[in-house]
Structure formats: C-alpha cells, structure tokens
Amino acid sequence: xxxxxxxxxxxxxxxxxxxxxxxxxxxxxxxxxxxxxxxxxxxxxxxxxxxxxxxxxxxxxxxxxxxxxxxxxxxxxxxxxxxxxxxxxxxxxxxxxxxxxxxxxxxxxxxxxxxxxxxxxxxxxxxxxxxxxxxxxxxxxxxxxxxxxxxxxxxxxxxxxxxxxxxxxxxxxxxxxxxxxxxxxxxxxxxxxxxxxxxxxxxxxxxxxxxxxxxxxxxxxxxxxxxxxxxxxxxxxxxxxxxxxxxxxxxxxxxxxxxxxxxxxxxxxxxxxxxxxxxxxxxxxxxxxxxxxxxxxxxxxxxxxxxxxxxxxxxxxxxxxxxxxxxxxxxxxxxxxxxxxxxxxxxxxxxxxxxxxxxxxxxxxxxxxxxxxxxxxxxxxxxxxxxxxxxxxxxxxxxxxxxxxxxxxxxxxxxxxxxxxxxxxxxxxxxxxxxxxxxxxxxxxxxxxxxxxxxxxxxxxxxxxxxxxxxxxxxxxxxxxxxxxxxxxxxxxxxxxxxxxxxxx
Amino acid sequence: xxxxxxxxxxxxxxxxxxxxxxxxxxxxxxxxxxxxxxxxxxxxxxxxxxxxxxxxxxxxxxxxxxxxxxxxxxxxxxxxxxxxxxxxxxxxxxxxxxxxxxxxxxxxxxxxxxxxxxxxxxxxxxxxxxxxxxxxxxxxxxxxxxxxxxxxxxxxxxxxxxxxxxxxxxxxxxxxxxxxxxxxxxxxxxxxxxxxxxxxxxxxxxxxxxxxxxxxxxxxxxxxxxxxxxxxxxxxxxxxxxxxxxxxxxxxxxxxxxxxxxxxxxxxxxxxxxxxxxxxxxxxxxxxxxxxxxxxxxxxxxxxxxxxxxxxxxxxxxxxxxxxxxxxxxxxxxxxxxxxxxxxxxxxxxxxxxxxxxxxxxxxxxxxxxxxxxxxxxxxxxxxxxxxxxxxxxxxxxxxxxxxxxxxxxxxxxxxxxxxxxxxxxxxxxxxxxxxxxxxxxxxxxxxxxxxxxxxxx
Numbered sequence: 025x026x027x028x029x030x031x032x033x034x035x036x037x038x039x040x041x042x043x044x045x046x047x048x049x050x051x052x053x054x055x056x057x058x059x060x061x062x063x064x065x066x067x068x069x070x071x072x073x074x075x076x077x078x079x080x081x082x083x084x085x086x087x088x089x090x091x092x093x094x095x096x097x098x099x100x101x102x103x104x105x106x107x108x109x110x111x112x113x114x115x116x117x118x119x120x121x122x123x124x125x126x127x128x129x130x131x132x133x134x135x136x137x138x139x140x141x142x143x144x145x146x147x148x149x150x151x152x153x154x155x156x157x158x159x160x161x162x163x164x165x166x167x168x169x170x171x172x173x174x175x176x177x178x179x180x181x182x183x184x185x186x187x188x189x190x191x192x193x194x195x196x197x198x199x200x201x202x203x204x205x206x207x208x209x210x211x212x213x214x215x216x217x218x219x220x221x222x223x224x225x226x227x228x229x230x231x232x233x234x235x236x237x238x239x240x241x242x243x244x245x246x247x248x249x250x251x252x253x254x255x256x257x258x259x260x261x262x263x264x265x266x267x268x269x270x271x272x273x274x275x276x277x278x279x280x281x282x283x284x285x286x287x288x289x290x291x292x293x294x295x296x297x298x299x300x301x302x303x304x305x306x307x308x309x310x311x312x313x314x315x316x317x318x319x320x321x322x323x324x325x326x327x328x329x330x331x332x333x334x335x336x337x338x339x340x341x342x343x344x345x346x347x348x349x350x351x352x353x354x355x356x357x358x359x360x361x362x363x364x365x366x367x368x369x370x371x372x373x374x375x376x377x378x379x380x381x382x383x384x385x386x387x388x389x390x391x392x393x394x395x396x397x398x399x400x401x402x403x404x405x406x407x408x409x410x411x412x413x414x415x416x417x418x419x420x421x422x423x424x425x426x427x428x429x430x431x432x433x434x435x436x437x438x439x440x441x442x443x444x445x446x447x448x449x450x451x452x453x454x455x456x457x458x459x460x461x462x463x464x465x466x467x468x469x470x471x472x473x474x475x476x477x478x479x480x481x482x483x484x485x486x487x488x489x490x491x492x493x494x495x496x497x498x499x500x501x502x503x504x505x506x507x508x509x510x511x512x513x514x515x516x517x518x519x520x521x522x523x524x525x526x527x528x529x
Numbered sequence: 530x531x532x533x534x535x536x537x538x539x540x541x542x543x544x545x546x547x548x549x550x551x552x553x554x555x556x557x558x559x560x561x562x563x564x565x566x567x568x569x570x571x572x573x574x575x576x577x578x579x580x581x582x583x584x585x586x587x588x589x590x591x592x593x594x595x596x597x598x599x600x601x602x603x604x605x606x607x608x609x610x611x612x613x614x615x616x617x618x619x620x621x622x623x624x625x626x627x628x629x630x631x632x633x634x635x636x637x638x639x640x641x642x643x644x645x646x647x648x649x650x651x652x653x654x655x656x657x658x659x660x661x662x663x664x665x666x667x668x669x670x671x672x673x674x675x676x677x678x679x680x681x682x683x684x685x686x687x688x689x690x691x692x693x694x695x696x697x698x699x700x701x702x703x704x705x706x707x708x709x710x711x712x713x714x715x716x717x718x719x720x721x722x723x724x725x726x727x728x729x730x731x732x733x734x735x736x737x738x739x740x741x742x743x744x745x746x747x748x749x750x751x752x753x754x755x756x757x758x759x760x761x762x763x764x765x766x767x768x769x770x771x772x773x774x775x776x777x778x779x780x781x782x783x784x785x786x787x788x789x790x791x792x793x794x795x796x797x798x799x800x801x802x803x804x805x806x807x808x809x810x811x812x813x814x815x816x817x818x819x820x821x822x823x824x825x826x827x828x829x830x831x832x833x834x835x836x837x838x839x840x841x842x843x844x845x846x847x848x849x850x851x852x853x854x855x856x857x858x859x860x861x862x863x864x865x866x867x868x869x870x871x872x873x874x875x876x877x878x879x880x881x882x883x884x885x886x887x888x889x890x891x892x893x894x895x896x897x898x899x900x901x902x903x904x905x906x907x908x909x910x911x912x913x914x915x916x917x918x919x920x921x922x923x924x925x926x927x928x929x930x931x932x933x934x935x936x937x938x939x940x941x942x943x944x945x946x947x948x949x950x951x952x953x954x955x956x957x958x959x960x961x962x963x964x965x966x967x968x969x970x971x972x973x974x975x976x977x978x979x980x981x982x983x984x985x986x987x
Contacts, residue, residue, distance in 0.1 A: 067793075067829055075840065076828045267744070283731075285747040290763065293902060300760045303747065382888060393882075422853075428842060442753060 072410050073427075074419040098211045099178035100294055102187045103201055105216035107262060108255045109228040111281070112217055115302065116189040117488045119215075122301055125461045126434055127427070128184045128294065133174050135190035138166035146238040149253035154261060167197075171204055178210060185294065186210075193262045195269070202273070213295050214275035215302065216265050224281055225255075232487050282306055301438070307485075310444035311354070312462070314455050315480040317366035318342045319501040322394065323477065326502075326528025329386060329393040334369045337499055341478045342373030344497040348480065349374060349447065358446045360384065360436075367449045378449075383436050386451035390423025397506065397525045401518050408521055412512040415471035426471050429457050437461055452504055455481075462490045472508060477501035502528055559638040560754055561665050562647045563658065565676035567722060568715045569688040571741065572677055575762070576649040577948045579675075582761055585921045586894055587887070588754065589643045593634055595650035598626035606698040609713040614721055627657075631664050639668060645754065646670075653722040655729075662733075673755050674735035675762065676725050681740055685715075692947050741767055761898070767945075770904040771814070772922070774915050775940040777826035778802045779961040782854065783937065786962070789846060789853040794829045797959055801938045802833035804957040808940060809834060809907060818906045820844060820896075827909045838909075843892050846911035850883025857966065872969050875931035886931050889917050897921055912964055915941075922950045932968050937961035 065078035065085055078085040102119070104112040116132045123130035140146070142162060151159045167190060177183035192198055198214070205212045219225065229251055233239065239247040265275050270288070276299050277286040285303055290296050318338025322330045334342065349357065359376055361367035362384035371378040392400050392407070401408050404421075411418040419425035424432075433454065440446060440458075448458065452475050460470040462483050475481075478501045482493040503526040511520035562579070564572040576592045583590035600606070602622055611619045627650065637643040652658055658674070665672045679685060689711050693699065699707040725735055730748075736759050737746040745763055750756050778798025782790045794802065809817065819836055821827035822844035831838040852860050852867070861868050864881075871878040879885035884892075893914065900906060900918075908918065912935050920930040922943050935941075938961045942953040 065832060067825060067832070069825075075823060076825050078828075078832060271744075283749060284727075285745075287745040287747065287763065289743055293899065296760075296764055296902065299763065300756075303750065303759065304756055382891070431842070439753065442756065 071406070072414055072419070073417050073425065074421060098209055099183060100185045101174065101178070101201070101205050101210040101212050102185060102298070103192055103198065103212060103214050104187070104189050105192045105198070105214055105265060105275075106218065107193065107258050108191065109225050109233060109251070110217040110219050111228060111307075112191070112215075113189055113232070114228075114307075114488060115215060115217065115278075116187045118305060119298065119301065120185075120187055121461070121464045122437075123185055123298075124464075124466075125430065125437075126297075127430070129182060130185040130187065131177050131183055132187040132189055133170045133177075135163075135167050135170050135188075138170050139163060140237055142166055149250050149257060152254050152257040154257060171201070175204075175208055179208060191258055193258050195263045198273075211291060211295075212274065213291075213298065214265060214273060215298075216275060216277045218264060218277060218279045219281060221280060235487070276302060278302060301441075304438055304441045306441070308444060309485075310446075312440060312445075312483045313349075313447040313480055314458055314475075314483065315345065315447070315449055316451055316455055316475060316477055317361075317364070317370045317449060318345075318499075319477050320366045323502050323504055324529050326396045326398075326525070327394050328397075329389040331364050331366075333365050337478075337501055338366070338370070339373070341497055341499040341501070342370045344478075344499055345370065345480070346374045348495070348497060349376075354445045356445060358443055359449065360446060361449045362386065362451060362454070364451070367451070370449050381436060383432050384448070384450045384454055387426065387429050387453040388420065388423040390420035392420050392423065396528070398522060401521045405518070405521065406514055409512055409514040409516060412508055412521075415508070416467040426453060426457065427467075429453060433457050463492065464489075474505055477504065502526065558669050558671050559643065560645045561634065561638070561661070561670040561672050562645060562758070563652055563661055563672060563674045564647070564649045565652045565658070565674050565725060565735075566678065567651065567653065567718050568711070569685050569693060570677040570679050571688060571738075571767075572651070572675075573649055573692070574688075574767075574948060575675060575677065575738075576647045578765060579758065579761065580645075580647055581921070581924045582897075583645055583758075584924075584926075585890065585897075586757075587890070588645055590645040590647065591637050591643055592647040592649055593630045593637075595623075595626050595630050595648075598630050599623060600697055602626055602629075609710045609717060612714050612717040614717060627660070631661070635664075635668060638670060651718055653718050655723055671751055671755075672734065673751075673758065674725060674733060675758075676735060676737045678724060678737060678739050679741065684741060695947070736762060738762065761901070764898055764901045766901070768904060769945075770906075771812075772900060772905075772943045773809070773812075773907040773940055774918055774935075774943065775805065775907070775909055776911055776915055776935060776937055777821075777824070777830045777909060778805075778959075779937050780826045783962050783964055786856045786858075787854050788857075789849040791824050791826075793825050797938075797961055798826070798830070799833070801957055801959040801961070802830040804938075804959055805830065805909075805940070806834045808955065808957060814905045816905060818903055819909065820906060821909045822846065822911065822914070824911070827911070830909050834907075841896060843896050844908070844910045844914055847886065847889050847913035848880065848883040850880035852880050852883065875968075876927040886913060886917065887927075889913055893917050923952065924949075934965055936963065936965060 065080045067076045068079045068084075069076050102116075104116055106112050113134060113136075116134065120130045120132045139162065142165070143151075150156060152163075153159065170188065170190070174186040174188060178186050188201065192201065192214075202212055204210075226248075229248055233251050234244055234247050239250070242250070265273065265277055265286075265288075267286075267288075272289070274289040274291050274295060275286075276288075279285065282303070282305070285299075287299055290299055318334045318341035320330075320338055321332040321335055322328070323332075323338075324335055357376070359371055359374060359378035361371045361378055361380050363380045363382045364385055367384070368378075368380065389395075392404065395403075397408075407421065411420075416426045419428065436448075437458070440448075448455075450458070453471070455475040456470055456473040459465070459473050459475065459481065465473060476496075478497050478499045480495045480497065482495060484491045484493075505526060507524040509520060509523045511517075511523075562576075564576055566572050573594060573596075576594065580590045580592045599622070602625065603611070610616060613619070630648065630650070634646045634648060638646050648661065652661065652674075662672055689708060693711050694704055694707050699710070702710070725733065725737060725748075727746075727748075732749065734749045734751050734755060735746075736748075739745065742763070742765070745759075747759055750759060778794045778801035780798055781792040781795050782788075783792075783798075784795050817836070819831055819834060819838035821831045821838050821840050823840050823842045824845055827844070828838075828840065849855075852864065855863070857868075867881065871880075876886045879888065896908075897918070900908075908915075910918070913931075915935040916930055916933040919925070919933050919935065919941065925933060936956075938957050938959045940955045940957065942955065944951045944953075
C-alpha cells in the first residue's frame with residue numbers, strides 16, 4: 025500500500041475517485057526497483073521536527089512517509105446506527121475527539137444538526153412520523169447535504185475520518201451510504217448502539233435531550249413524553265445490523281453500553297484502533313483530577329526538565345493536596361505519578377498507594393535539559409525560534425516534541441478511559457497534552473494551555489463534554505508558563521525572544 | 530546480599546513490590562484464561578501465542594495443555610475411541626488429567642505468583658466450564674473464556690495438516706489414517722458441544738472468535754488485562770507471511786566502537802544497504818512494507834531499497850542517556866558502577882537519563898501489534914530494538930533477550946509455522962565490526978562500589 029505523504033495532504037491533494045492508491049511515485053508498485061547507489065537521495069534533518077528526509081537537487085522528496093497513526097490510504101467513513109437516545113452522538117463526539125488528539129484529522133457530521141439548521145423550529149415528534157411525507161423529504165435532503173459535506177471534507181479538505189452521525193436504522197439507508205462511499209473511494213465502518221435498558225435511555229434523555237434546542241420551550245415532562253414518541257417513530261422500521269445479511273460489512277455493535285460487543289470484518293489499523301477505543305470507554309460517573317508535582321528546585325531557578333526534588337513550598341502543596349483529596353471523599357481513588365522524583369515526592373505525602381508511569385515523564389528537552397530559557401536563547405537561538413514557530417511539532421535536539429508526547433501518552437489516556445476516579449500527578453507539558461484530550465483542544469492551543477503549579481483541575485464528564493473545576497490550593501509558586509512571543513523570526517533579538525519568559529530566581 | 534540490594538536499588542531502578550511498580554498494575558487477582566472449542570480450532574495456537582505475548586509485555590503467564598497431561602497419563606494413544614463419550618474408563622482418565630492441570634494452575638498462580646494461566650482444553654460442555662468456574666472462584670481468580678468457532682472445512686483441514694499429523698499421538702500412522710482418525714475424534718466432541726451461550730452465559734467474561742477472526746463477540750470485559758487480551762486476539766491472523774528483521778548498515782560510530790548517537794553509514798554500511806536491496810528483490814515479495822526508525826542510519830539503509838518506507842520513532846535504538854556515543858572503555862572509566870550494574874541485570878538496567886531493555890519492550894509494543902496485523906514486513910532497526918522484537922517472536926526470556934545475537938549485515942527471516950516461528954539467518958557477505966558484547970563472567974564481588982549516596986532529601 026502506498027500512502028499520501030504529509031506534504032501532499034497539506035496541499036489538499038485527494039485520491040482519484042474509486043481508486044484507493046495514492047498518486048503514483050517514481051517507484052514500482054510491488055517489489056523493488058533497481059536503484060543505483062549514486063542516484064540515491066541526500067538525507068537532511070528537518071530543523072523543526074528533527075526528522076531525516078530525503079532531498080534531491082536541494083528539494084525535499086515527497087514519497088517518504090512518516091509513521092502516522094492512520095495507516096490507511098483511503099479515508100474512512102464511520103456511520104452510526106441506532107434508535108434515538110442510544111448514545112450515537114456521544115460516541116461520535118468522543119471518537120472524533122480521540123482521533124483528532126492522536127493526530128487523525130476527523131470531523132463529525134450530525135444530521136440532526138442539519139435538520140435543526142434547516143427547519144429552524146421544532147414543533148413535535150410528528151415531524152418524525154414514518155407517514156409524514158414532507159418530513160421524510162426534508163430529512164432525506166439533510167442527510168444528502170451532510171454526505172456532501174462529508175465528501176468535501178474527506179476528498180478535498182484533507183480529512184482522514186468522517187463520522188456520519190444519524191439513526192441510519194434501515195438497511196436501505198445504509199445501502200445508500202455504502203454506495204456513496206464506494207463511489208468516492210471511502211472505507212465504511214458502522215458503529216451500532218443497541219440498548220433496551222429503560223434506565224439508561226431515560227438518563228440519556230435527561231442528560232442531553234432535554235437541553236437540546238428542540239426542547240427549549242418545553243417543560244421536562246412534555247419533553248420526555250415527546251421524545252419517547254419520537255423514538256417510537258423509528259422503532260417499527262428499525263433493522264439492526266444482522267450477522268447473516270450484513271456479514272460483508274465492517275462494523276461494531278455495542279450492546280447495552282458496553283456489556284457486549286459484536287465486531288465484524290475489521291479491515292485495517294484505524295478500524296482496529298477505533299474498536300479498541302470504543303471497547304474501553306464507559307459512562308459510569310467519575311472524576312479525573314490532574315495536577316503537577318509541587319514546585320521543584322529547578323522550577324524556582326527557571327530551569328526546565330531535570331529530575332529535582334520539591335522546594336519547601338512544593339512540600340506544602342503536597343500536604344495540602346493530601347488534605348484536599350481527603351475532603352473530596354473519593355471512592356476508590358487511583359493515584360498515578362511519573363517516574364520523576366518530584367511527582368513521586370508529591371504522591372508520597374498522600375500516604376496512599378500510587379502507580380508510577382514512565383509514560384507520564386515530562387517532555388525530554390534533549391540538549392536543553394536543565395537550562396534556563398535565557399541560556400537556550402544564548403546557545404541555541406535558532407532552536408528557540410523554531411520552537412516558538414511551531415511549539416507542537418518542534419522537537420528538541422535529542423529530545424521530544426509535544427507531538428511525540430501525545431503518542432507516548434496514548435496508553436495513559438486509554439487506561440484513564442477504562443478507570444473511574446483517578447488523580448494524575450504529572451508535569452506541565454504532559455498535563456497540557458492530557459487536558460487537550462479531555463477539553464478537545466487543537467494542536468495549536470495545546471502547548472499554551474495554562475497548567476499552573478499548585479492547582480488541581482477536576483474534570484467531570486457531563487453530557488457531550490467535560491466540566492472543569494480549577495482549584496488552587498493556596499500555596500504560592502513560581503509561574504512557569506511562557507506565552508508565545510510576538511516575534512518568532514529566527515533573526516529576532518534576544519530581548520524579543522525572551523519577552524515572555526516568566527520571572528525566576 | 531540484601532544490603533547490597535538496598536544500595537543498588539536507586540541505581541537499578543528496581544520496582545518495589547508493594548507501594549508502586551515501574552509498570553502499571555494490570556490486575557490484582559490472577560486471571561485464568563479458559564479456551565473453548567472443538568479440536569483443530571486453533572486453541573493451542575492461540576494459547577501459545579497469547580502466552581508468548583503476555584510474557585513479553587511483562588505479565589507472567591503460563592499455558593497448561595490438558596492434551597499433554599493426557600499423553601503423560603496414557604503413554605500410548607490408540608485411536609479416536611479414547612475420546613468416545615461412552616468410554617467411561619477414558620473419561621475417568623481425562624477427568625484426572627483436568628484435575629492435575631488445575632492443580633498445577635493453582636501452584637503457578639497462587640504459590641508462584643504468576644499473573645495469568647491459560648487453561649488449554651476443549652471445555653466444550655457447560656458442566657466442564659462450571660467445574661473450572663468453581664475452581665477459580667474458590668481461589669479468587671478472574672476467569673476469561675476464549676472460544677474459537679470454525680466451520681470452514683478448509684481451515685480445519687489445514688490445521689490438522691500443520692499440527693495434528695505431527696503430534697506424538699500419530700507418530701506411527703500414515704497421513705491418511707491419521708486424518709481419518711482425527712476427524713472421528715472431532716466427531717466425538719461434536720455430539721456434546723455446547724458453545725458459550727449469549728443468554729445463559731451473559732454473566733461470564735469471554736470472547737468468541739468466528740472463522741479465524743472475521744467476526745468476534747466480546748462479553749463483559751472486566752479489566753485492563755482482559756481488554757489487552759481482546760485487542761491482541763483481534764489483531765492476530767494466520768495468513769502466511771514473512772517478517773524480515775535486520776539492523777542498519779554498519780555506521781561510522783560502529784567503526785569507532787561507540788554506542789548510540791545518530792551517525793550515518795560507513796562505506797561498508799552502504800554496500801550492505803545495496804546488498805539488502807538485491808536480497809529483498811530476490812525474495813520477490815508481494816506488497817512488502819518497509820519500516821525504519823527515526824535515526825539516520827536506518828533511513829539511509831532503506832533509501833537504497835528504492836521503495837517507500839515508514840519511519841517509526843518507536844524503533845529508535847535504546848537511549849543510553851549519559852553514555853550516549855561513548856565506547857565501553859569510556860563507560861567503564863567514567864561510570865564503573867553503572868557498567869557493573871548493567872552486567873548484573875541487563876534487561877532491567879536503565880542508563881542514567883536513558884532507557885532500559887524493559888522500557889524498550891514497552892515502547893515497541895505498538896510495533897509488535899502492527900506487525901501482527903500486517904503481512905510481509907521488513908524492519909530495519911538497531912541492535913537492542915531488534916533483540917526485543919526477536920525475543921517476542923522466538924519466545925526468549927528477559928534473561929536471554931539482551932544477549933541475543935543480532936550481528937550487522939545479517940537479515941533474519943521469520944516465518945510463522947505450526948506453533949512457532951522458523952528463522953533463517955542470512956549474512957549478506959559484507960564485512961562489519963562485531964558489536965555484540967557477551968554476558969561477562971564477572972561476579973558482584975569484583976565490582977568496587979564507591980560510597981553510593983541515596984538520593985538526598987531536599
């Protein structure tokens with residue numbers, strides 16, 4: 025299989041219709057081409073990402089591929105299936121958030137939203153009656169409009185995965201989508217949610233339907249009653265994915281919020297990752313607490329990285345953290361730290377068992393470890409500028425980038441999804457990455473998220489997102505947050521470069 | 530010895546048992562994986578592969594094959610009639626074998642603190658499965674069933690050919706007789722086979738694998754390790770293919786006897802890369818994937834192949850931290866304690882500000898997972914990384930892993946066969962330095978330990 029190179033993707037090139045092979049390169053499709061040593065390309069290390077890339081005649085060659093998560097050359101169309109209030113939108117949004125975080129450009133397309141945009145006003149469940157011709161026509165149009173946008177996103181705008189969020193409860197409708205995908209060279213993966221537990225359905229309705237724009241002017245009872253009727257409209261024509269009739273389709277059927285899964289014909293890496301993710305998420309209420317280690321010796325000196333211990337104030341924070349955890353009265357709290365001294369020292373004050381994860385270690389600043397920003401500017405002004413130009417992708421020489429960090433943290437996120445109440449004591453860059461996952465922050469925003477010392481962020485999943493409470497434990501600490509300076513040019517003055525460095529000893 | 534251990538602990542970064550661990554705790558209770566399925570459905574194949582994978586990622590696992598206990602007990606296998614449901618005498622023997630196997634499971638999980646035991650037998654009736662469930666309950670083990678269901682006669686015939694005809698049960702039979710007998714054996718089980726039921730078994734934790742992976746049913750996954758097991762089982766396949774492992778061509782630092790760094794190829798290294806291109810072309814592989822690390826020397830090597838390749842940061846060489854680009858002599862001179870510690874436990878030893886082999890394995894797990902998904906792949910990597918990958922395929926222990934021989938300019942061709950992996954070692958006839966350091970004879974008492982300070986409290 026050939027892959028679209030990152031540069032091709034950036035310029036918006038798209039696969040030919042009906043053809044899943046990327047634009048041909050000068051090499052053979054199968055096997056190897058006879059290449060003379062003297063025609064081989066020069067390797068140059070990209071100064072930002074520190075990636076070795078082949079150059080020919082001074083220009084970067086295009087068909088070198090970086091290990092990207094999505095190893096499929098065809099874009100993927102994920103199609104949800106299920107009655108209303110079965111968690112399709114919840115799954116769509118969560119999956120989209122996860123895929124974007126691990127670096128797979130993904131977007132969701134919610135047909136209900138298209139309907140709301142078109143109709144402006146929702147009257148009642150009658151709109152959804154199977155005999156409402158007018159309603160059917162409009163719903164059909166909305167689905168088409170959404171699919172059109174899907175096509176645009178995947179074929180022209182560089183999207184890798186599109187999540188088509190609608191009921192898609194009939195075989196006929198699904199067949200239409202399969203044909204649409206085939207015409208455009210997209211792979212299709214169905215995600216069906218089946219649930220008959222009335223408590224779960226009720227809870228869904230309460231959490232996300234009652235506050236929907238459809239029901240702004242209704243009281244709770246009216247809204248619930250109407251929604252129940254709406255579900256009934258779909259029930260008669262609902263054709264669940266069938267083991268026999270749909271045996272050639274790729275899908276996962278989620279039964280009773282994850283009690284059981286039926287997985288059929290997983291075709292490639294990205295589908296395998298999606299299945300793994302969906303099988304690990306749950307909806308049991310819980311909270312995730314994120315914080316950094318207490319203030320460290322190197323923090324106060326304005327030095328990055330290293331493996332120093334806590335200052336006196338840092339130790340005070342650890343004690344306050346212990347008290348805070350006590351007052352929260354959390355059931356069965358798991359505590360995770362990195363393998364660096366400062367997070368472990370912090371956890372020790374809690375006097376509870378904790379687990380050390382190497383994956384939670386702070387970003388490796390390579391040759392810049394334990395330096396002050398002033399020193400980095402002095403000895404590596406080019407590096408310093410490159411970092412400000414693209415802080416997410418920039419990799420320290422012999423170190424890591426935020427992008428590397430995200431990859432490193434993926435198993436942590438997966439286990440956080442599996443777990444319930446967890447306190448993660450980590451580091452600034454690491455915490456930014458985790459926070460970006462929970463709050464759906466982009467790669468551009470991620471490296472500038474504010475994660476001050478001695479502050480706990482309590483994240484509680486609610487509806488389709490995450491409630492954040494920021495709790496400062498009232499112990500002073502240095503500020504380690506460096507905003508992006510105005511001047512990121514490699515020829516800038518030291519003063520410009522150091523403009524945003526926070527004060528330190 | 531104990532006092533030495535305490536001194537060494539901060540340097541060795543040994544995990545301490547109770548309060549914390551260097552890897553996340555997978556499960557508190559041991560797990561009993563129970564295979565279910567008719568003969569020739571791949572149960573032993575799955576058991577062995579799963580055991581190998583779990584051990585590699587650091588979960589102590591052992592498989593218990595009841596068939597082997599039966600062979601021990603009866604010494605000579607006569608015919609399929611041993612398995613006839615009316616053969617009461619044989620039934621007794623078979624029950625005894627199950628009990629013996631379960632006893633050994635108990636010893637492994639409870640006494641030797643193993644984390645996972647794989648109970649490999651047909652377990653085709655609810656009664657038999659209930660016996661096992663009770664046993665597990667009595668001992669506080671979690672149970673996870675893995676059922677393999679297959680009705681494709683071609684797959685079954687292939688299984689029988691690959692692993693049954695060469696079984697000790699059939700050493701004195703000709704192939705035709707063996708096949709007929711084995712098919713009758715399957716019939717004996719078929720009469721009483723009741724698969725896991727969606728309804729009556731809804732409270733059990735299990736995965737049902739249909740037709741070698743085209744479909745799966747997963748029920749009530751309880752914890753992390755079960756989730757990992759499911760993910761692994763859903764990614765493996767039996768399509769014939771080969772995996773080629775080799776190192777980059779000889780590098781400039783190799784020539785100088787220096788470890789790590791990011792050097793380019795030496796002249797001989799480029800000749801190897803060219804020879805590698807020729808070799809791979811001769812292999813005439815359809816749809817070969819080529820993977821390298823992010824380090825220049827593997828990429829330079831791949832460039833000579835003239836095909837697309839993917840760079841994986843996870844395939845980078847072990848990070849030697851403060852010892853990067855040093856010669857072993859320099860390490861001995863500047864960090865004699867470190868050097869000694871490494872020789873004591875090369876698998877767990879972590880370079881200061883660097884990595885250990887144990888870290889490497891953790892880092893390489895996604896590579897292994899993707900290798901399982903893929904078909905023909907050439908992996909161009911580094912000595913330590915290649916040792917880790919090789920240990921996975923050849924089921925080598927932590928102890929052996931860091932000393933596996935992975936010389937420069939040699940390609941290892943791995944082809945899965947029966948329950949294991951065939952290895953062909955191909956030296957491409959381009960001379961290179963030897964970078965292999967054998968396990969030294971030195972004992973602890975030869976090491977001079979200077980006063981080692983414990984990490985100071987602030």
